[in-house]
Amino acid sequence: MQIDKNASREANIGGGMADHVALIADVADSRRIDDFPRRRDRLLTELSARHRGKGWTDFDYAVTAWDEFQGLVDDPAVLPGVIWDLWRAFRPWSLRLAAGIGGVERVADAEANLPLNQAVTGPAFYRAREAMDRLDSPRHGMSRVRLRVGATNDARALACNAVLRLADSLVQDITDRQWQVIESYERSGKQTEVAAEFDVAESTISRSLASARYWELQASFEELGELLAGPLGRTVPSSGPEPD
Numbered sequence: 001m002q003i004d005k006n007a008s009r010e011a012n013i014g015g016g017m018a019d020h021v022a023l024i025a026d027v028a029d030s031r032r033i034d035d036f037p038r039r040r041d042r043l044l045t046e047l048s049a050r051h052r053g054k055g056w057t058d059f060d061y062a063v064t065a066w067d068e069f070q071g072l073v074d075d076p077a078v079l080p081g082v083i084w085d086l087w088r089a090f091r092p093w094s095l096r097l098a099a100g101i102g103g104v105e106r107v108a109d110a111e112a113n114l115p116l117n118q119a120v121t122g123p124a125f126y127r128a129r130e131a132m133d134r135l136d137s138p139r140h141g142m143s144r145v146r147l148r149v150g151a152t153n154d155a156r157a158l159a160c161n162a163v164l165r166l167a168d169s170l171v172q173d174i175t176d177r178q179w180q181v182i183e184s185y186e187r188s189g190k191q192t193e194v195a196a197e198f199d200v201a202e203s204t205i206s207r208s209l210a211s212a213r214y215w216e217l218q219a220s221f222e223e224l225g226e227l228l229a230g231p232l233g234r235t236v237p238s239s240g241p242e243p244d
Contacts, residue, residue, distance in 0.1 A: 018074075018075065019076055019101050019102055019103060019124070020072055020073060020074060020075075020076075020101075020102070020103070020104045020124050021072070021073035021075075021076050021079050021082075021099050021100065021101050021124060022070065022071075022072055022073075022099065022100045022102075022104065022122075022124035022125040022127070022128040023070060023071040023072070023073065023082070023097065023098070023099050023128060024064075024068065024069075024070050024097075024098045024099075024100075024125075024128045024129060024131075024132050025068065025069055025070075025071070025086065025095055025096060025097045025098070026065075026067045026068040026069075026095075026096050026132075027040070027067045027090065027093050027094070027095055027096075028067075028093070028094040028095075028096060029094070030066060030067035030093075031066075031067075033093065036066075036067075037066075040063070040067075040069075041063070043089055043090065044060070044061040044063065044069060045060075046089070047061060047085065047086070047089055048060035048061050050085070051071075051082065051085070054078075054081075055074070056073055056074060056075075056078050056081070056082055057071065057072055057073055057074055058072075058074065059071070059072050059115075059116040059119070059120070060115070060116065061116070062115040062116040062117045062118075064117050070116055070117050070125075070128075071116070072104065072116055072120060072124075073099075075229075076101050076156060076228040076229075077225050077226075077228045077229035078225065079099060079149075079160070079224075079225070079228060080164075080221035080222070080224045080225045080228075081221065081225065083097060083099075083147070083164065083221075084217075084221060087171055088179070088182070088183065091176075091179055092176065094146065095146065096132070096135055096146045096147070097146065097147045097148075098128045098129070098131035098132035098134075098135060098147070098148050098149075098150070099128055099131060099147075099148070099149045099150070099160070100123070100124045100125060100126065100127030100128030100129070100130070100131060100149075100150045100151065101124060101127065101149065101150070101151035101154060101156055101157065102122065102123035102124035102126075102127055102151060103122050103123050103124060104120050104121070104122035104123075104124050104125070105120070105121060105122045106119060106120055107119055107120065107121055127150035127151060128150060130150050131148040131149060131150035132148070134148055134150075135147075135148050144168075144169060144172060145165055145168065145169075146168050146172075147164050147165065147168045148161060149161055149164065156227075156228055159224065159227055159228075160224065160228070163220050163221075163224045164224075167217055167220060167221070170213045170216075170217060171217070174212045174213075175212075177208070178208050178209075178211065178212040178214075179212075180198075181194060181198070181205055181208045181209060181212075182209065182212060182214055184197055184198070185205070185209065185214075191205045191206060191209075
């Protein structure tokens, strides 16, 4: 999911050249988490540095309430990678994510180095807030849904929600042990090294990754990223209200 970042991102913001993805996230039951503000800030500092380093964003994540923070992704194509990294970083906490695809613009006369939520606005953020509001009122039988993407009459939103809703359900069933294996594998890229770290047979690591549906999740995320980078970026005619 690597994309060319040679073009000026500064020009893209407010220049009408490309869509961005605004993110609004909150942590469920955060009042019950010991030392939550310090732990939240540490995670967001690490994520900000990592996502800037990958070329995914020009802004640090900004805390907007006790349990809520916002982010801005430069290109919809990297959204699956961002979501996976957020899920992994915030486990075992339950993280709700709302994303809005659309244009953004700098706030008039905004000073340099302002936090994201004070420096940038636009349709992407409005759609993200609408998506979060929909998460607050889940359809019957869908209380486990923790993620929604909004984009007015946009095929990308439908594709994202179709893939990510199912992915989120699978991710919620990954055990702590499986997450440990996944994180080790993503660091080394070799099942033999993971097996040595955990002092188990390589076949045990292979079964753990398979049981977590790791390969299916990664393949789905990779293909969703390719789809978001392609011609589905165009708006399609509405056929009625977007399904919940």
